[in-house]
Amino acid sequence: MKKILKIQLIKSLIGKKNTHRAIIRGLGLKRINSVRVLNDTSSVRGMINKVSYFVKILS
Structure with missing residues (x-):
């Protein structure tokens, strides 16, 4: 089962960085x-870490 x-x-x-x-x-x-459901991959995790002050992980 995929995470x-x-x-x-x-x-x-x-007013934030491009x-x-x-x-x-x-x-x-x-x-x-807005909410998105994405596969838990290293590339997605890296993107989330870059913009962690914008997003909240719900699951």
């Missing part, structure tokens, strides 16, 4: 409180 992560965007992207905005888009998050 999954449920991620929620909790903070606005206005690289952080790109990472959030890469995770598939668009609006505040």
